[in-house]
Amino acid sequence: MAQAPETVLVTGASSGIGLELAQVFATHGFDVILVARRKAELEALAERVRREHGVRATVLPADLLVPDASAALVHVLEEQDLEVDILVNNAGLMDMGGFADLDVAKHERLLQLNVVVLASLTRRLLPSMIERGRGRILNVASTSSFQPVPSMALYAASKAFVLSLSESLSEELKGTGVTVTALCPGITRTDMYERAHDEHDIVQNVPGPFLSRVEDVARQGYEACVAGHAVVVPGLPNRLVASAVQLYPRWLVRTVGGFVGRRSTR
Numbered sequence: 001m002a003q004a005p006e007t008v009l010v011t012g013a014s015s016g017i018g019l020e021l022a023q024v025f026a027t028h029g030f031d032v033i034l035v036a037r038r039k040a041e042l043e044a045l046a047e048r049v050r051r052e053h054g055v056r057a058t059v060l061p062a063d064l065l066v067p068d069a070s071a072a073l074v075h076v077l078e079e080q081d082l083e084v085d086i087l088v089n090n091a092g093l094m095d096m097g098g099f100a101d102l103d104v105a106k107h108e109r110l111l112q113l114n115v116v117v118l119a120s121l122t123r124r125l126l127p128s129m130i131e132r133g134r135g136r137i138l139n140v141a142s143t144s145s146f147q148p149v150p151s152m153a154l155y156a157a158s159k160a161f162v163l164s165l166s167e168s169l170s171e172e173l174k175g176t177g178v179t180v181t182a183l184c185p186g187i188t189r190t191d192m193y194e195r196a197h198d199e200h201d202i203v204q205n206v207p208g209p210f211l212s213r214v215e216d217v218a219r220q221g222y223e224a225c226v227a228g229h230a231v232v233v234p235g236l237p238n239r240l241v242a243s244a245v246q247l248y249p250r251w252l253v254r255t256v257g258g259f260v261g262r263r264s265t266r
Contacts, residue, residue: 015041188212
């Protein structure tokens with residue numbers, strides 16, 4: 001008897017890295033559960049992967065910023081008898097600018113989505129994976145996880161949380177059949193990048209070799225996830241920088257980051 005396809009849940013699946021990850025998993029025969037606010041975009045993606053790859057695609061529109069959103073999402077999964085084999089925590093926000101200049105509400109929204117929702121969904125879905133003795137979690141972090149980034153202070157801090165949590169869980173869960181992977185892309189050509197490019201000099205001045213194609217990021221994230229790797233940094237230039245900043249003294253990394261960050265806000 002053929003084994004039923006595994007199911008992957010992707011948050012933030014309506015665009016960018018989340019959309020590409022959903023497509024990559026579908027290409028490899030995984031059923032997909034698509035979560036984001038924009039129902040029309042999710043429906044279009046679901047129809048595409050059903051038609052092109054013959055997989056089951058379930059659309060669950062949800063605003064993960066509303067109170068108790070993760071609990072409500074898990075409740076819907078239980079009601080529809082949907083078992084999640086792979087959780088992809090991709091949904092996130094990025095704000096650029098001086099920490100004291102950004103609206104407090106923006107700070108709180110970023111922390112809610114990048115940190116609280118990610119941790120909550122992981123905690124709610126992890127026990128059933130452990131009980132089954134199999135499962136995977138792919139958390140989308142960033143190369144900013146590895147160093148402070150003035151002008152993106154809270155975003156970098158939130159992604160450092162994602163990286164630290166992922167690495168901790170990858171060790172904590174050894175022997176359970178469940179793996180956790182942190183995907184740490186650099187600046188990637190997505191809708192989020194295009195918006196930031198139009199508004200901020202620091203993004204406009206990023207050297208070409210450090211810009212990643214979203215298809216490459218998703219493919220490498222998928223491969224690392226199914227292989228059970230703890231951390232993946234797509235792109236050789238990004239890997240070199242991520243490794244280098246861990247070798248230099250923190251005062252030097254902080255000083256260089258501060259210089260670049262201050263120039264970007266002038």
